[in-house]
Amino acid sequence: MAIFAYLIRLLILFFLYFSTAWFGLRLDPVEGFATLFWPPTGIALAFVFLYGYKLWPGVFSAAFFINLLFGAPYLSALGISIGNTLEALLGSYILKRFIKFNPGISRIRDAVGLIFITAPLSTVVSAITGTVSLNLGGMIDQGSVWKTFGSWWLGDITSNLVVVPLFFLYLHQPFAKLSDLKLTQLILFIINFFISIYIFFGFSDFMTRASPLSYLVFPPLILTSIVAGQKTVVTSAFLAAIISVYSTVKGQGPFAGNDLFYSLLLVQSFMSILSITVILLSAAISENKKLELQKDEFVSIASHELKMPLTTLKALTQLLMKRYQQGKNRSKLLYIEKMEIQINNIIRLVNDLLDVSKLNYGLLELKKEKVSLNRLIDDARELALVKKRNPVTYLPLNNDKIIEVDKERINQVIYNLLINAMIYSAKGKKIIIRIINGEGYITVGIRDFGKGIAFEDRGRIFEKFYRSDDNSSEKGLGLGLYICAEIIKQHHGKIWVFSRGKGEGSEFFFSLPLSTHAH
Template identity: 35%
Template sequence: MKHLMQVVVLAGVYFVTAKFGLGMDAVSGFATLVWPPTGISLAALMLFGGRLWPGIAIGAFSINFHTGAPFFSACGIAAGNTLEAVLGVYLLRRFADFRPALDRVKDALGLIVLAALISTLVSATLGVGSLWLGGLVAGPAVRSTWQAWWLGDILGNLVMAPVLLTLSGWRGLRYKPRRCVEAAVAMGMMAIVSLALFGDVVARIPKNYALPYLIFPFSIWIALRMGPAASAASTFLAASIAIWGTAGGHGPFRVDTLAASLALLQIYVAVVAVTALILAAAVSERVRTERLSREYAKDLEFANRDLGMMLDVIAHDLREPLRSIDTFSMRLTDRYEKDLGEKGRDYLSRVVKASGRMRQLLEDILLLSRVKRKEMVKEKVPGREIVQDAMDRLESRIRERRARIRVHASLPVLEVDRTTAVEAVYNLLSNALKFVRDGQSPEIEIAGYRGPEGAGFSVQDRGPGVAPEISERIFQLFERGVGRSVEGTGAGLAIVRQAAERHGGRAWVQPRSGGGSEFLITFGGRRDE
């Protein structure tokens, strides 16, 4: 029963709106440039399902038979109008993944191209063909009749359909007082300008086809600020006033006949509708993307926090067994070293080294986690102090390896989180101390860096260098440029990159002139001494 009522209502609405359209100086008596039923049919099938097609067929047959079309011609026209709507819905769903809210650019383009331009060809061709076969359209009038029919159907899908498709969008709007006042002012201004353009106000002004485009600022305003639903309603409002004025012989598009006037008007309305549809969809898509980005960032923040908490728990649980391994290894060494034999002592040495490496790896992972989630407290810090803090932590290793380190005087003043910046430089220096050529002591040079990426440091060594194919990979966690022959966990450079990125900078490596590598790190904005 509900389905039957929906079909009857659709047929009735189709008949009434078609009667209005045919009263607008229809070409050959049947092809009108104002045809709301096309948009109503498309929206009805899209929103309530394809099983309402009989309503379109009944409404189209009734109005055309009532207007004077022979029975079989009315049937042909009804078939074309019904297939037009069915095809439009199919194309939109099949190729555009269409959403009636029209809040994506592909939805707006789908409606314009697939529904307004392509599906309407079916109705215009079958309709005019039926009139020609019924003897209602003579040969010379076929072309003008087909053009009027197609243009009228296009405007039905561009102006009428969006208003109905986006009705549900009004429920999702936030009716804040300020926004409601803005919407009322924008709609009111659009109505006033439309009445001025297509009413008696400009009746005595010579025709100027540029005048109607004064409506564009208001159409753009509404599209930018109020979304697809309000934009579709404003376009419908402007189009209704323009049709009313042009039908009354007013406005800049008035010519000798109403049909010719409406043809010029509808081209103008199409430009306004297409612009508003695409602009409103693009803005809505951008707003939705920004909102989703904020939500994802918030979710990621929570996930990082949970991961950090989990790592802290894991670290606490792992430290205890590692301490036990170290303790019992030391007891074995102290009490039973002579009894173990050479192979046993070798095995025990491997256990101690593996335990130490595991402990260092655990500390590095925790440090990387803390750098990622640490709240950055930035302050202006002289670059020399950052370098000195890092070197102080490595003092014993520098002395042990007999490293020669030269620090340039012109280091920049940086706006950084001091702890994180020192950790980054510490890992760069630690890396330079490890990778040296056989039989040589480390030679390290620390200079300031100022470039388009920001300000920071350059740490240069005379080691074996980094192959270009792995220069990016070595900054990833657990990635190493060498095998296990060199001590390390593979987390140091990952910490360096994370520290740089947390400051809005970057970290990278490049070959050094004369051999070796140059590691660079920047911390975003530059501060000079």
């Protein structure tokens, strides 16, 4: 079975190498052999790296026969095929031994290693052996040696930059099902495709005369890197490169001119810059996402580990409180009460971290049931009043509303907003809860008469870890309002804040649909 798989890969490599080499050697190569776009280099490197050095016969035989077919003498074809094979083997060795390369190109290290080390170094071998073989075989004279070497080397480098990322991402990672593709990915891919078609086939004289307009492909590709991920942007960049080559060969687009060699040199520069930008940007974004996931995983594990000892500590504190409440040592009881307050604060922070972790992994499940809105607000109000800090006035509707929600989570939202209002209000200042009845939805408003919210903070106050620049002594991690917003969002509701500015107080609102199917 292993031999069968090996032979299949060998045949696929031979076919891809031979067919793309045939295409490359038809693109006005220098002295008939040194082309400015040589896709086989990237294909060979990807296959040898992913499936092992034992695939070298596929590279050697394909290179040998294609050069014979295009008129190279036997010994020259042999020398060229040896150089092409060594190029793939050396490139794979550099990536594995020195770069510790991840074919998912998910780190900046991978991108830099491929672009600035492997691509230029490994291709020198093929360019030197190929040029020397042609010179010794009488195919080129001394005056054409440097031009042939330069074209050969640059063509192979471009192939490593354009072709290798595509093959690595699709051969190393499993193919996505069509059902798994997001609409955003599809839309961005189509946009990139049509922009490439428009630019490189020069639908107007203005476009064909203005080469810099070819770089209009960059903004949508950068957006694709940020929004749609590596596969989509690398595929789009590869497609743009192929379209640019094809249009130039056909005499169209911003790079087309009377001299095909010079035109392809311009295309090569464009493709290299395009690929370098896409590879570096997508690798940086991928690495950043990976670090975010690792951070979330650490927070989740740490929160779980902290919760158990904190629960035990809280239980022991409550036992001590009961013991000293029966005695006359009031000073010790006061210290224990303060200790319990701090333990409760830590537990609240740990619970917030756990909630954020669940939200990040999509694990926050809602257990919906029909409940009384008045009852929900009363429960949260009574819980907040335990702090004995601010009076809370509730202005209910005459007719109670029954809503279908996760009772615990909506209670958490109301409680968090009440505590938030207390923290940012002077002690004794009243807080008002009111209900606004709308068509198909119900809105809850919680108003305080405290510090208010600066205009620049209002747009970011529901962001994760965001904390306004104020002098409050009870600052948390900046998670409470973020969690509230996410819970309301999962109930298909909305949350917002109104404040006239600093010192004017603020009012937080959230609305929930009265129907379970409302969005």
